Amino acid sequence: MSTGPALVPSSDDSTSSVLIAIKINFTLNTPDGLRRVIFGLEKDTQADAVVWKINFQLFERDHKTDDFGDAIVTLDVEVDIALHANAEAAAQNGLTPPQSAHALGPASDDAKAAQAGQMDTGDAKQTVQNTLTASDSQ
Amino acid sequence: MKRAALCFVQSVVVCVVASTACFAQTEVAPGKIIAFNGCSSTTNFETGNYRVRSSQVDDPFAFLWLVKRKKSDLSAKIRSLVDGKPFQYEVAVNQALQLIEAEKFLSDSADVRVQVSLEFLTVEHCQGLELDLVYHVYSTQIPQVLSGTPESRSTEKKAPQQTVGQTEAGSPIHLAPSGGYNASERASGGGRLEIQPRGADWLPFRSFTVEGQGSSAMRFVSAGLKGGKDSQGWLAHSEWIVNYESSSSPTNAGNFSRGTFSGQFSAVTKAFANGNLTGRFGFLIGGGNLQSSLQNVNMASNTVPNTGYFSSKVYAGISSRLPHNVFATSYGLELGSTSGTGMDWRKHIGDVQHEFWYPVGDHHIIEVESRFTVGALEVPGMVPVSERFFGGGSEELFFPGDSWRIRANPVIRAIPANRFYLTADGAGAEDFLSYNLTAAWAAWRKPLFPSDLSRDADFTRLLNGQIHTATSIEQNDFASKDQHFGDLVRRLPAVQKDLEDLKSVVQSAEIASHGQFVAEFKACASSIGVASSRVRSALGAKDGMQYGDVRALLPVDKNEDRLQRVLSACGDRLNGQLKSPEITASLGTLDSEFQRVQTDFLGIDQQQASCRATQEMAFVHRTLNTLIKEVNMFSISPVVVFDVAHIGPAKNGLGGTRYGPGGGIRFALASTVNFTLGYAWNPQHQPAEGPGAMFFSLQTRDLFH
Numbered sequence: 001m002s003t004g005p006a007l008v009p010s011s012d013d014s015t016s017s018v019l020i021a022i023k024i025n026f027t028l029n030t031p032d033g034l035r036r037v038i039f040g041l042e043k044d045t046q047a048d049a050v051v052w053k054i055n056f057q058l059f060e061r062d063h064k065t066d067d068f069g070d071a072i073v074t075l076d077v078e079v080d081i082a083l084h085a086n087a088e089a090a091a092q093n094g095l096t097p098p099q100s101a102h103a104l105g106p107a108s109d110d111a112k113a114a115q116a117g118q119m120d121t122g123d124a125k126q127t128v129q130n131t132l133t134a135s136d137s138q
Numbered sequence: 139m140k141r142a143a144l145c146f147v148q149s150v151v152v153c154v155v156a157s158t159a160c161f162a163q164t165e166v167a168p169g170k171i172i173a174f175n176g177c178s179s180t181t182n183f184e185t186g187n188y189r190v191r192s193s194q195v196d197d198p199f200a201f202l203w204l205v206k207r208k209k210s211d212l213s214a215k216i217r218s219l220v221d222g223k224p225f226q227y228e229v230a231v232n233q234a235l236q237l238i239e240a241e242k243f244l245s246d247s248a249d250v251r252v253q254v255s256l257e258f259l260t261v262e263h264c265q266g267l268e269l270d271l272v273y274h275v276y277s278t279q280i281p282q283v284l285s286g287t288p289e290s291r292s293t294e295k296k297a298p299q300q301t302v303g304q305t306e307a308g309s310p311i312h313l314a315p316s317g318g319y320n321a322s323e324r325a326s327g328g329g330r331l332e333i334q335p336r337g338a339d340w341l342p343f344r345s346f347t348v349e350g351q352g353s354s355a356m357r358f359v360s361a362g363l364k365g366g367k368d369s370q371g372w373l374a375h376s377e378w379i380v381n382y383e384s385s386s387s388p389t390n391a392g393n394f395s396r397g398t399f400s401g402q403f404s405a406v407t408k409a410f411a412n413g414n415l416t417g418r419f420g421f422l423i424g425g426g427n428l429q430s431s432l433q434n435v436n437m438a439s440n441t442v443p444n445t446g447y448f449s450s451k452v453y454a455g456i457s458s459r460l461p462h463n464v465f466a467t468s469y470g471l472e473l474g475s476t477s478g479t480g481m482d483w484r485k486h487i488g489d490v491q492h493e494f495w496y497p498v499g500d501h502h503i504i505e506v507e508s509r510f511t512v513g514a515l516e517v518p519g520m521v522p523v524s525e526r527f528f529g530g531g532s533e534e535l536f537f538p539g540d541s542w543r544i545r546a547n548p549v550i551r552a553i554p555a556n557r558f559y560l561t562a563d564g565a566g567a568e569d570f571l572s573y574n575l576t577a578a579w580a581a582w583r584k585p586l587f588p589s590d591l592s593r594d595a596d597f598t599r600l601l602n603g604q605i606h607t608a609t610s611i612e613q614n615d616f617a618s619k620d621q622h623f624g625d626l627v628r629r630l631p632a633v634q635k636d637l638e639d640l641k642s643v644v645q646s647a648e649i650a651s652h653g654q655f656v657a658e659f660k661a662c663a664s665s666i667g668v669a670s671s672r673v674r675s676a677l678g679a680k681d682g683m684q685y686g687d688v689r690a691l692l693p694v695d696k697n698e699d700r701l702q703r704v705l706s707a708c709g710d711r712l713n714g715q716l717k718s719p720e721i722t723a724s725l726g727t728l729d730s731e732f733q734r735v736q737t738d739f740l741g742i743d744q745q746q747a748s749c750r751a752t753q754e755m756a757f758v759h760r761t762l763n764t765l766i767k768e769v770n771m772f773s774i775s776p777v778v779v780f781d782v783a784h785i786g787p788a789k790n791g792l793g794g795t796r797y798g799p800g801g802g803i804r805f806a807l808a809s810t811v812n813f814t815l816g817y818a819w820n821p822q823h824q825p826a827e828g829p830g831a832m833f834f835s836l837q838t839r840d841l842f843h
Binding site: 035 | 180257605617671679683687696
């Protein structure tokens, strides 16, 4: 069970204001402007129950002057309880270099492969979720 | 005694609250106490049978017309969804947040590297089984280029929405009226119209601007085409402008008229010196005609009243932004000719600008703006009289455009525009210096971001998290530009070939194995497939995206580590039992390439990439901090001014030094209107200059925002 900082002033257990949901979307554009990843983190709090969700969307286009249009891939992942602390840290502190590299690289590739039927959707969701644990191992 | 009384009051409150909680039949965790009329983070508001009394949407940029309209539409939708109804998490959270997402408060721009949108929902005023819902919406985008120039500091105060990318995607037309008054030019009015066609990024010019200002005594009109480009190299931003300008400005002895056509290029470098400095440079080539109707004044013998002319200008400067200071220094050189051949005059301009601001109390900002400008004119031939220096309360710029303002005349607010010009040589100075000090204190103000929010440590951390994400992206890009990464990428085709060879050898071995080691063969083939996929993606990508795919091949990414997985699945687990010499040889080749790739990756100077990314984002970090913690929605500030100006050559009261103390008031309403009104005295005045002057300048909001 994760109980992270409140993000609003004076939201201890008995106040006039209680936070019950956070949604933060990181939209990452590649330098060539041809690929966009939206890595969304959502925290819902129902009493003592906390649920973290990842909303992953991938957009691609052939030319920078084209519109991105609709997402070519959309994946919604409910974050494992074991990774709630990672989700909280990412929402609070932003994405680290390994996390942003993972989101733009393997997570996007696998999400796209799942959409094309070349990969199991569950595996792709796992790769997307791995964004939260991506770190430099040395 | 006092402590005993306090304990008694606390006991009563606990009893009242406990009975209220029981009556409300909410699910309260044991040991939790709900404040009277308050909400508890441990309450399940759905099973507790709460109803939604009211809902509201909170966005600090709602002062913008389009944001306000979106907020209004959104509020209406959310009200119809939740108000007066039983609280349900699915409706209040999921459905309402989807409505917010659909509104798209940020423009859809791929020119920024990172956009962050944050929405959070709070429950407030839980009372009598009713509650209020507040949806907070904060959206930011981190631009690729955000310079530390005084001009950008000015923008963040007057139009803070631009700093965080809250410009409207649906508004290609920008119109901003302006106005002013000084004794020479009298009350003037005008405006600026800019048209930026959408989807015209491929054109060399992306905007068309017309600007004008007029009064019974002056007129100014300019029209220009402007293009620009951001880049990842050392030149962060470059822009080019083709401009036509026509003007007539008064002195007390006649008017100047000017018609000029020019082309210019200017550029801003990436931040350097630990992210503390940016450089700027540019050049301009132009020509036209300069006319004057000065009467009853002497003119120097090397001066002509009317002439055609050509000139070229070069300019360079550096600027810096620290947490509470911006500093800029610029130098400009103009080479002019009245004949088109040879050089008739050289003009040197030095301009130093400093602004300091500091909050004294919550958002009560003290601002001190200083500007020191010097100029000198060398005349080997003939110079148009209007190219000499004419001082007063109006600023002339060294070149057109508003992204870099180099002042080119002596400014003293105590003297009407163009009235400080009589020197020992005649009309117009050959050298000058001026110093202008303006100090203001925001006595009355309303913060742009609510004070309790901007002071909140968690919110500050979240904002810093946005910067951190943007810095991460930059760091990966810089790492991908490292020479070792380039070497690594050149090895990828060899890695791809090694994987294909291994796959082929394993397939042959599987056929020959007659159904043995099925699971091991499957795991090996799967690992080769994923690794090959990562290599293909890496070869088809570039920059930061390529970096992510390459990283996934190596042990540095412990979740992926795809090449090591191939070696493990096909080597240890499969070939450890199969003992195939062909697979052993193929794995050996792949392992050798893997070691070389690994060595290349470890050679990337991550520390330098991190430092460069941090430097790159330093200005952004400081700017956003200022915006959140110091910028006001509106403010009224008493103002003190003090000017000193000198023109030469000076003799017998002609030319010389003037001082101009004064005061006034400044009113600023973010993105809507800014004006400063005041009066400055000229205690040592000459007859043409007057004893003092009122100064007034007005800028209004973009009417289409």
